[in-house]
Amino acid sequence: MSNNKKSAEEAFEQGEGILRLTPTWVPRSFCIPGRRIKLHPDDYYALGGARGGIDERWLSSTTPADNGPLTGKDEGLSKVTCPDGQQILLKDAVNELKDKLVGARIWNEFSCWPIYSKFFDNLGPLPHHIHHSDEFAAKVGQRGKPEMYYFPTQLNNHGGHFPFTFFGLEPGTTKEQVKECLMNFTKGDNRITSLSRAYKLEPGTGWDVPPGVLHAPGSLCTYEPQVASDVYAMYQSLVDNQIVPEELLWKDCPGAQKGNFDYLIDVIDWDLNVDDHFVENRFMAPKPVADFEEMQAQGYIENWICYRSAAVSAKELTVLPGQSVVIKDSAAYGMILMQGHGKMGSWEIDTPALIRYGQLTNDEFFVSEDAAKNGVSITNNSQTDPLVMLKHFAHGNPDLKLS
DSSP: OHHHHHHHHHHHHHHTTEEEBEEEEEETTTTOBBSSSSSSGGGTTTTGGOOOOEEEESSSSOOOOGGGGGGTTTTTTEOOOOOTSSSEEEEHHHHTTTHHHOOHHHHHHHSSSSEEEEEBBSSOOOOEEEEHHHHHHGGOOOOOEEEEEOOOGGGGGGGGGGOEEEEETTTOOHHHHHHHHHHTTTTSOOHHHGGSSEEOOOOOOOEOOTTTTOOOOOOOOOOOOOOOOOOOOOSSSTTTTOOOOGGGSSTTOOOOGGTOOOHHHHHHHHHHHOOOHHHHHEEEEEEEEHHHHHHHHHHEEEEEEEOOOSSSSEEEEEOTTTTTEEEESSSOOOEEEEEOOOETTTTTEOSSSBOOOOOSSSSSEOEEEEEOOOOOOOEEEEEEEEEEEEEOOTTOOOTOOOO
16 A cells, blocks of 8 residues: 555544645735735745745645746645644545545546635736636646636625726627737737726625636635636736736647637637626525525524536535534535634634644645535534635535526
């Protein structure tokens, strides 16, 4: 038996099917941290100024970050804490435990854990950009990237500089207008957001962002469940008075197509971008998973918060003060604790107020499919404070009924 397999098995047994994960911090050279993800103030530039500030925490990730030539070893990859104190990659644990961890349905289809989530925490807005569909991502050996946004109330004590997101394009916009903006990319502000519409972001709500939809994320701290891919291209040349490097316009573009602006237009899913009913089709207010009063009587409240795509979904679970519950799900999931303290299965769980870079926590876990199906016992040890967690699920969650 390999050391990784032995460690994975021991960690699985120790947690009775629930793995404890370590915090995974990711810097972005083109971003300014919003300082809402509980990292210690001295540690936002722990990797050095050349790497940029740490403004993301990746959750349940088996996906390496794509941060260019300075990207660190294992950057973006979650790790599992083992009984002997060592840490192994969640990716390796999945490869060793296979369907025992992620379930036969996911393992047989993907042979991996095919999603991850993150906290994105930027002080200002990001450029208008796009994530490629499976068709276009495959041309550079990647997978398409559906993603969803949710704005946790616990991490949004301030809205940042621009709590609005541009989504899609104004109905009536033409491909020629967008192409002209892209051709002006190196001339300063290419004004592509003049063709878009900004929506005010509200904590406790979210948005569905399918591949091929242009979007310029605003400055709320965002929980982002998404398919395991880091494929994207920036279509806006100037944002928040910062120039966007031209190479990011052609990122994940096949070599033979670089310089072909028509190819960049083809990447856009035109019907989704100019949808007259964009809010109706893409906005997500929380939806109770069952009858609200019945859940409350049992000591908890659970809402769907990401539910418009079969590719990835998420729930927010609140266990009321002093209550103990058993929660069943039909699929494996990653979990991050947002508020409170108590116990989950055999693990003590708590929410840190402040985290040093490299510090271990008891706020992030991965729940195997069998553990989820059998029911996870959760106790809120506070008599006053709700215990709140977010749970991210992979493709085809059997509990999700798409509207």
